[in-house]
Amino acid sequence: MPELPEVESVVRGLRDDVVGCSFTCFETTWPRQIRPYTPKAFASRLVGQRIITLGRRAKYIVFTLSDDVLFVHLKMTGRLYIKEKWPDEDDTYVRARFGLDDGNELLFSDMRKFGRIQLVADAEEITGSLGPEPLSDSFTLDDFRDRLTQRQGTIKPLLMNQQFVAGVGNIYADESLWLARIDPRRKADTLNSEEIERLYDAIRKVLEAGIAREGASVNWYRKPDGTTGSQQNYFYVYDQVDKPCPRCGSLVHKIRLGQRGTHFCPTCQV
DNA sequence: CCAGCCCCCTGTCGGC
């Protein structure tokens, strides 16, 4: 559920609290989520390293450290926050604790244990195969058009393919296709030039709106201060089954596409 | 390259 806007909001909410700090300790109650694989090896490599910058790449939270790079992926139900700034007393889903040298604790909570915490020397090991950042200058219409027209697959799963475009997940894929008035079942290479341009604009627009509203709290996502984002109050079609399409009034349909729930307007998405 | 399936997990919800 955390997609680009949600991860970006977490990064922005944490940055001032962690940049400049060094790690003093690390412990986990679910070692399967970490790399290197054993808590001991992970901790001994991490402790003492200082956080130089905090950023985001695709749906990864990226800590650039004095020696290594720390990647945190929230997957479905992950949360990352400073314990002292989180409103609830006890979080039963805390899977990892990072001690910081300012006395605070950085907690990783994850109900479903899908999240990942990885420490690598070379960031490329994680980011090497990722597609372009859709909000960066390097994501151009021409490049998008070139790569899209070479694909024969279904457009919606393609938008969610992190090697094709980084950071788009199920929510923002559905929202982008609605805004661009494109049926999510279309094959990529059948999109004409105008449709491709509409889609390019739509992807950027829905992601920017998501960031401006600090993400969509459909169920588990929270910002590092414990509060919800508000993008869920502005969905066009996602999670809006049988509600009227905001554009034409037809009832929103839900189907399965690529093993994912897919919401769209059967009338004005063609 | 692409579609479809399973798996990793846990909580919620609807049907019986």
Added chain:
DNA sequence: TGCCGACAGGGGGCTG
């Protein structure tokens, strides 16, 4: 009421 299967959906892996 309580059990059970479906579903939620990010990503990796495998097969045809």
